[in-house]
Amino acid sequence: MEHKTRFGSLQDYTKGGVEVINDDARNYVFSNVFDVASRSKPYEKVAVGKNIEYVIEAIRAEGTSGWRAPAQDEFALVMDGEVEIRLLKLEKPAGATQGSVALPGTPAGKKMGVVRARRRHMTLLPVGSAYQFHAAKPGVVLLQTVAGADTVEKWADICQTSPRPGR
């Protein structure tokens, strides 16, 4: 018997959900990364998971992002599409203390290289570097990081609040 593995995409995803028996659906902070990215602006850093200071962000990759510098290692998992990730070794620290900071223009530094990542590929965004995303078509990046000033939290807009899925 052949088995078909089902991944999701911006064009094709089917959400599950919470069936409450004796609880509040909001306790499960239930969302879907493709649903979130389908309604996001390009490179908006929308938190879909939060654990004290740590977050997972769902990012709609579309066009070319600004440069960002992480305060610690970050990890970008492409969940849909193809994303080019450009890396620079910064001449001077960017001053990020938590998460990452946006850098104006193209920062001074030495080219480290490029990763062309497709759905399923995970890329290290190393501390001390700056990175830029580029996607010719809309895609989705799941980012493992720490909450920063540009992290967007809009839980009531993205999460299930009713006792049954889809309501």
Next chain:
Amino acid sequence: MSQSTSAVPEIGSIEPNRHGYRTFTLGDFGFSRDEYFVQITWPKGSHLIAVDAFLRALQRDIAWGFFYGIVNFDAVVGTVNHYGSVDLFAGRFNAHYRKAGMDHSQRFDTPLIQRVFEAMLEDWTNKTFDPFASPQETGSAFGPKNGSNKEAITRHRVTAKRMIGAPGDEPTRSDESGFPINRHFKDVPQDTPEVLAEPGFEGEVVAFNLFAYLSRSDVTWNPSIVSVCKASLYCPTTEEYILPVIHGNDRVEWFVQLSDEIQWEVEDRDTGAMRARVTMRAGDVAAMPADIRHRGFSPKRSMLLVWENASPDLPTLYASGKMPPTPVQF
């Protein structure tokens, strides 16, 4: 209960029982197995668990170092991790056992309970049975003593220090390294990302195919670390059939469903009363609050990203009420 036991003179019988298996004692608890069941005894009661289910749960408890919080083998027996010591309990998180006064709990230093559990797992796992494998990928756990399967029960647990594939870190998987693609994931693309590193930066421009890596996992329900962002750990795992334990949380953990579907039964951590059923499909994200316990059901082998916060202060913060049991309030 605050005093833990650190030593016992003998951890198991020398002579096997009539089925060929040794019996074990750990403080007030006794463990024996026959051809179908494990019997657990304590001063106020006893309990039977089917031996395949028991060995699957025991295997995870050992491999995970007693994990975060509570590992319920079923609705009666399990362990609580205090990170240095471990409670072995019967009925402690079962409202009816508690009401009847039949619950019992005893604390042991971690090395002691680990040693007894490892000895039990080794003696009771026959050569035909792999506790980490899905039911369709292993032979029988039942019957009289029939050899052993030490290779299966002592697998290396992957704990990346930075990221899989980074220099000096855990390697990716391949046919050559002994990890063929699982029968349920034959359709998962095995391509590698295009990595173009400038000279001198080969060690920092790093990427790998996470889904291909997971498609080659030879175990089920065994979270292992693939990337580390300070105390934030990505612990993906491949799931098939039923989670062999009911995991009781001592902190919030998060799930991101990467492929296929898992249904979760969520119960009150302390009583076992049902709270919710959570169905997760590819791309879904959900939190498991710090005051629940959960068990997953995966009809097809699926990829689940378990996301943990390994900060050591968290159990105390949640237990003291200083931290709400849910990760965000809205």
